[in-house]
Amino acid sequence: MSGGQVKFPLDDLLRRDRFPHLWCQGCGLGIILSAFCRAVQEADIDLDHLVVVSGIGCAGRLSGYLNCDSFHATHGRAIPLASGAKIANPDLKVVVISGDGDLFAIGGNHFVHAARRNLEMLVICSNNFNYGMTGGQLGPTTPFQALTKTTPFGNWEEPLNLVQLASAAGATYVARWTVTYTQRLTNSIKKGLQREGFAFIEVVSPCPAIYGEMNEQGSAWQMWEELEAVSRIRDGIPPAEASLDIHERIICGDFIDRERAGYTLRLRQNRDVARQKALASYG
Amino acid sequence: MDEVQRRLAHIHIRSSECKGCRYCVEICPKRVYEMTTVYNELGYRVPQASHEEECIVCRRCETACPDLAIYVKRMGVRFNRRNLSVVDASYQR
Numbered sequence: 001m002s003g004g005q006v007k008f009p010l011d012d013l014l015r016r017d018r019f020p021h022l023w024c025q026g027c028g029l030g031i032i033l034s035a036f037c038r039a040v041q042e043a044d045i046d047l048d049h050l051v052v053v054s055g056i057g058c059a060g061r062l063s064g065y066l067n068c069d070s071f072h073a074t075h076g077r078a079i080p081l082a083s084g085a086k087i088a089n090p091d092l093k094v095v096v097i098s099g100d101g102d103l104f105a106i107g108g109n110h111f112v113h114a115a116r117r118n119l120e121m122l123v124i125c126s127n128n129f130n131y132g133m134t135g136g137q138l139g140p141t142t143p144f145q146a147l148t149k150t151t152p153f154g155n156w157e158e159p160l161n162l163v164q165l166a167s168a169a170g171a172t173y174v175a176r177w178t179v180t181y182t183q184r185l186t187n188s189i190k191k192g193l194q195r196e197g198f199a200f201i202e203v204v205s206p207c208p209a210i211y212g213e214m215n216e217q218g219s220a221w222q223m224w225e226e227l228e229a230v231s232r233i234r235d236g237i238p239p240a241e242a243s244l245d246i247h248e249r250i251i252c253g254d255f256i257d258r259e260r261a262g263y264t265l266r267l268r269q270n271r272d273v274a275r276q277k278a279l280a281s282y283g
Numbered sequence: 284m285d286e287v288q289r290r291l292a293h294i295h296i297r298s299s300e301c302k303g304c305r306y307c308v309e310i311c312p313k314r315v316y317e318m319t320t321v322y323n324e325l326g327y328r329v330p331q332a333s334h335e336e337e338c339i340v341c342r343r344c345e346t347a348c349p350d351l352a353i354y355v356k357r358m359g360v361r362f363n364r365r366n367l368s369v370v371d372a373s374y375q376r
Contacts, residue, residue, distance in 0.1 A: 031350030
């Protein structure tokens with residue numbers, strides 16, 4: 001039970017004075033935070049050149065716990081803010097960590113266009129199937145026939161397949177993990193951090209206090225066990241085949257890994273060409 | 284010298300930050316943790332590493348703890364050269 005004064009390995013990356021964090025018992029966001037810190041440590045990234053942006057929601061509070069430059073953006077606008085930071089200073093390592101409601105409901109358009117432009121950033125989406133912070137409303141990732149506060153008789157909409165969307169929009173690295181694969185998740189985040197291109201990692205995360213309670217999935221550990229039981233790793237399969245059904249099968253793995261010139265690189269090349277042409281025209 | 288004491292890790296738990304989700308208790312392959320009846324300042328029941336000597340330093344609990352409240356510190360171990368039994372497990376690298 002000791003450990004009051006002992007320095008933990010992740011203490012340098014965290015604002016420990018703000019702990020204990022506000023997330024509920026057994027929430028997957030703490031595991032994402034822990035995996036992200038470990039990945040930053042393993043990838044040996046300078047904290048002075050790391051920017052973490054998050055939107056609104058439970059996941060939005062994550063940036064506040066990190067001991068680096070971090071921004072808590074307005075709802076859905078985490079990617080535009082991160083794009084601005086990256087374009088203004090291409091030396092920065094920009095990471096967006098946010099929830100499914102923030103990134104894909106209100107901020108869906110920004111996500112698609114950032115992936116299309118191949119902005120050099122890592123986007124980590126914590127998918128908990130509903131809007132957790134506002135009380136558990138229907139979101140774009142809520143499974144078919146799931147119960148939420150706004151669909152008390154079952155959801156009649158089909159959910160969005162986030163990895164398929166990211167892949168179709170042009171992301172260079174696409175992966176999906178559940179929080180139960182802690183080590184694989186850490187390795188994947190490390191891979192995404194080292195990549196010069198748009199990287200997207202979807203993390204299926206349990207929400208025992210709201211989603212789990214509405215759908216009678218039991219305690220945090222029972223949700224974890226169910227996630228562990230239904231998830232399978234299929235590396236390299238087409239993202240369209242990577243189904244996500246929380247009671248039947250969750251396909252995890254690295255789906256897309258390809259090379260493409262990044263946005264800020266092309267922007268600089270274009271700027272040099274434009275400068276030469278302008279100089280030539282002035283004689 | 285005959286007493287063989289195998290202890291590979293020292294487990295630190297920040298009980299004040301624990302929310303009692305039981306992930307560490309259930310996930311440990313060696314059943315190192317068990318729940319206590321102690322409540323912390325937040326009002327959650329906290330676990331305790333009661334079989335620390337069983338720990339194999341897989342760090343599953345450390346990576347799975349959603350409250351970042353566990354640190355498994357690896358200990359250096361001194362072996363007896365003749366029969367490879369541990370003679371001093373408290374030795375720290």
